[in-house]
Amino acid sequence: MIIVMKQGAPKEHIDHIIAHLQKKNLEPVPLIGVERTVIAVIGDERLLDTKHLRAMPSVGQVMPVLRPYKLASRETQPKDTVINIKGVKIGGKDLTIMAGPCSVESQEQISLTARAVAATGAQILRGGAFKPRTGPYSFEGHKEEGLKMMKKAAKESNMLIVTEVMDARDIDLVSKYADILQVGARNMQNYTLLRELGKTKKPVLLKRGLCAKLKEFLLAAEYILAGGNPNVILCERGIRTYEDDMRNTLSIGAIARTKELSHLPLIVDPSHATGRASLVSPAALASIAAGADGLIIEVHPNPEEALSDGDQSITPEQFKELMYKMVPVAAAVNKRISLTPPDEPKKPKKR
Amino acid sequence: MIIVMKQGAPKEHIDHIIAHLQKKNLEPVPLIGVERTVIAVIGDERLLDTKHLRAMPSVGQVMPVLRPYKLASRETQPKDTVINIKGVKIGGKDLTIMAGPCSVESQEQISLTARAVAATGAQILRGGAFKPRTGPYSFEGHKEEGLKMMKKAAKESNMLIVTEVMDARDIDLVSKYADILQVGARNMQNYTLLRELGKTKKPVLLKRGLCAKLKEFLLAAEYILAGGNPNVILCERGIRTYEDDMRNTLSIGAIARTKELSHLPLIVDPSHATGRASLVSPAALASIAAGADGLIIEVHPNPEEALSDGDQSITPEQFKELMYKMVPVAAAVNKRISLTPPDEPKKPKKR
């Protein structure tokens, strides 16, 4: 850590800080500059709450040197994490495709969609049974009934299930049906939920918050990892910016940078990230080119009748076309993608 | 609602939409323009999910005309809401000052602070017992022990208590001690929590999310109001922007605009909004001048030893100076502020 003192900081303020740091078993090195004094700190600064230091007299700036997350960092684990769920691998060389409707609406809708997306290689069925909605007057999902419909549809098509859990109290219920628990963007900093998920071993798809910095995104993952659950899958879904022509801003740089900073698998959601069906395909291809480990895509057999987010859903035909386009892009970045229906999921090993 | 069709939209697409709207008991009025056709819709568009419409063929744009929130809107209730808690009024002519440390650290710290801020007119004691923290390795608060300390301190100084509830399961516990339940910025869209708070009558201080639009902020309030709890107090605490020199960006316009859009009381948090002790006083004065109904301010007897957010806490002396400066500003905008210690809280009426 580097502490930059204000101009003209008196010696007793500097000494006060040095004493404070020494008490914390850190080694402070004062450097007397032309205009200012700087105190460099040797030791593990993460043990220190920097806000104390910022409040001390004559302190100008406090600049951390180490990243605040450890378990999520590639510095701690250089090798890509690969999460294997019943034979489906997430991370590493394989591209994983998750697809399905925004909301589970009926058995027919979800079964039909599952069959359609599995036919060209989607391995994981997405769909909302518990839906977070901005306003209190919108459709909120079929809850457990919806989970049952997903389960049936997934089984018919040999798929796994990813679906959102909105509250710590629902973890057990949703875990009965789902293979991956999704934490929605609005809940990325719901620490109660993160802590509870850290106590399970269930894979978690953690969506980036609407205005989370990459550091905060990885710190949210750290909550789950620190609890003892190593199965965290990151999900980039765009951020909020001044640009109002699309639902969100999907940053190419953030995809590549997240892969640089962390060993965790990264899935991109081009549907929420753009909010426009016509942009899903280019955004999906670009995400793969930028280094994503997979995609989660909204597909609806009849987008205009979708009970939510119809404007960003693509049809099964468009999905198929996209899957074929992905092959050469995947190859260009040394990734494998399968266009064949998934095999029956392997029995999970007992833990 | 206004539906703008794409250029060259065929007649059958237009007819399809008209039929859809009529089925929903709305009255569509097609307007054939020079370059495009526009369909104006008469009726309560809030009954309609606009996303369906966006997904229909040849639809270019869908523009809602009515605001999506009703109960929070000044159009529904032109008069300012005044919330009376044991004799302390929030909203209307009176400025309400909430003050206290970021975290409750010890009985001495909280009692001392309470006495100091009550002495110049603060009526409500703030302090964190359950603390949301960005990383999993930081101090998280003394939990119920902290609530007990707050209760004691508040009682000694005739103050009310506002403190955060982070999880729906803690509402009962926190309600035993607190007069106002705070929903933190990271939980503004935790709909489970909002719905549960809607079922109580307990006053709620709802903090604006880090990147919430005003519309979303008022929709979050609508969740609580729609559940049957009319006692919602809005709290502006700045938003995240590209400006990185301060913790957040506190928008003058948002303060004035929120008061225009809604009848609910609005409290400003200049401490989190700026993140710098030196800016708290000008930001507080400016908030009052812009129309805020009160302030929530971090005060710590010894900021440099604070266990959290010390760099943005002011001392009791600085708080006192600020209270005196507020008097003429309050007068300039027709608000009253008291500089005397609060009276004993009135017994709450049975409901």
Next chain:
Amino acid sequence: MIIVMKQGAPKEHIDHIIAHLQKKNLEPVPLIGVERTVIAVIGDERLLDTKHLRAMPSVGQVMPVLRPYKLASRETQPKDTVINIKGVKIGGKDLTIMAGPCSVESQEQISLTARAVAATGAQILRGGAFKPRTGPYSFEGHKEEGLKMMKKAAKESNMLIVTEVMDARDIDLVSKYADILQVGARNMQNYTLLRELGKTKKPVLLKRGLCAKLKEFLLAAEYILAGGNPNVILCERGIRTYEDDMRNTLSIGAIARTKELSHLPLIVDPSHATGRASLVSPAALASIAAGADGLIIEVHPNPEEALSDGDQSITPEQFKELMYKMVPVAAAVNKRISLTPPDEPKKPKKR
């Protein structure tokens, strides 16, 4: 255009607006809704200054229906514009690669770089002779001397030249050397400069402003087009957001969306957009996958000695590797890319 009146707007205010619109030869259609009156306007609303309307009594919102730009819009010209400069085509099926150092530093540096990037297919040499710098104390470029060095280097390697013009008074000078005049992001709304460039026929590479909306970006292009110069090349270089881990945020959606909205060629600058050499290659591939018509990349033979922006420059070896990776990605989106040195530029036709 749609004019939404405030609730309870009196009839005389509505009549006043109707009369105003009729005077302007537009056809107003009042629609009396349940809660509000809406006036739909038939005719070319671009002839109207909407700000007048917004200031009229009882007007709530004014929503334009048509896009404010015409010449840049794909609605006006559905087919891709292809700009042919001495045989090098920009737009359409071909990917165009512009490469070179941030600043022209010496004859040796620029010639060496030109040879290196031309060897694997770059056709256009980039390099700054006039450099805009955030602070007044930084290196500002070699001015005309630098242009001469570029000219020599480009000639040796059969390349064309793109370089920035910072002031309308320099257009003639820079045009003597450059084939494409670049307008920097900071000058995207320098209307004097845009108007003067509209009077020439010289191709213009117009960089998107740091916080320009897509609409404003296309309106800036419209300035040049409206002046009579059809040779506008758009350049996406990322926008400023709260995300501070990278220099800028390069939006995948913006690339795809710009191609949807406009027929003009779109070049992406992955170097400025990410500000990190390690992210240039994934960002470049992703841009192509998203639909870009080419790239402008900073390449420096020795990035650590670069006089500006060394941290985002890649080496000639990295550039070569990137060019090879681009081939399959280009194929996946139906684009051609050449890996062979450019032919001698064709003599420009007299105009």
Next chain:
Amino acid sequence: MIIVMKQGAPKEHIDHIIAHLQKKNLEPVPLIGVERTVIAVIGDERLLDTKHLRAMPSVGQVMPVLRPYKLASRETQPKDTVINIKGVKIGGKDLTIMAGPCSVESQEQISLTARAVAATGAQILRGGAFKPRTGPYSFEGHKEEGLKMMKKAAKESNMLIVTEVMDARDIDLVSKYADILQVGARNMQNYTLLRELGKTKKPVLLKRGLCAKLKEFLLAAEYILAGGNPNVILCERGIRTYEDDMRNTLSIGAIARTKELSHLPLIVDPSHATGRASLVSPAALASIAAGADGLIIEVHPNPEEALSDGDQSITPEQFKELMYKMVPVAAAVNKRISLTPPDEPKKPKKR
């Protein structure tokens, strides 16, 4: 400056950097930490281009310690700058009020407005003769004719004139009429213009760019100061954020923080900052409370007929009411404001 090396940086990379710094007459101090090595640099780092360092092998981060601007900084000059123009003081104890229409439309309009605003204390007449417009099809102002009208109006009411100069070539022309030259937000980084203004002694009102950081804003001022013109007046006019309910986001913190960082006078433009006439008054009062040295306000005798920005103009009556409200707010922050018509401007001293 602090240079943080990557983990495992080899000794020769560290030595390479140390040698480089020593060559530049700086004193590098290497600090070997637990996980990383940090090199602290003693000396005036502003002489160094940090981008070189960032491009060097094994360099992780480069953190400047000193601010990049000198002349604009309060560290260099602790005392408030007061600019005296013909007896009107800007900065220090006095609040300066600039008011007038967005565009000069006719002699009658400008004279009428001048009289109205001078009557309650405005000392400086604002008005656009050269108007920057986002699209090429909008009204661009009456140019020199407009300047003549302003001159006449200002003279009648004993006011000074502030008006925009959009191009370096117009400085002489505009200077003949104006007392203060305004640099618009879109031109804040038009370095040609800034440099030319640095060569004059004419007071400059420098508007903050739409997405300029405070550091960049002060660096733009530094351009003018470094050229030899000490008469720079900063103007805050809001920034662009995701919040789309108002034209811009006016940051309370930015006002107070700019006054902390710089000794230059700061004027706030509540009209452009909010874009809504109803918010001008609260935003103006809040700006004063936050520490601004004055205001620049759009006033139009008949806002609905304004040729530009009518929706954010207030009427002379509203202006008068605002001036009266400002008195107690000004007093609360130790500022003086005059409600009487200005005296005849003093003859400028020869320089």
